[in-house]
Amino acid sequence: MVDERFKPADEAVAIFKAVYLRDGADAAVEVAKLVIGAAAVLIAYEHGADEARRILSAAIRAVQGQVS
Numbered sequence: 001m002v003d004e005r006f007k008p009a010d011e012a013v014a015i016f017k018a019v020y021l022r023d024g025a026d027a028a029v030e031v032a033k034l035v036i037g038a039a040a041v042l043i044a045y046e047h048g049a050d051e052a053r054r055i056l057s058a059a060i061r062a063v064q065g066q067v068s
Helices: 004-023 025-047 049-067
Strands: none
Touching (some): 004 025
16 A cells, blocks of 8 residues: 555656646756745745755765666
8 A cells, every 4th residue: 555645746747747748858857946935935944944954965875876
C-alpha cells in the first residue's frame, strides 16, 4: 500500500512530466522553480527561515551527489 502522504509529490511529478513532454525542458524548469519557491515560503512561514534553508540545502546536496 502506498503512503498517502506522498500522493501530492507523485502528482507534482506527473505535472512536471506533462509540462516537459508538452512544452519542453525549459518550461518544466520554470514550473519547478515556482513550486520550489512556494514550498520554501510555506516552510519558512511554518518552521522558520533556517529550516527552509536546511531543507533546500539538503535537496541540493542530494542532487549534486547524483550528478557527480
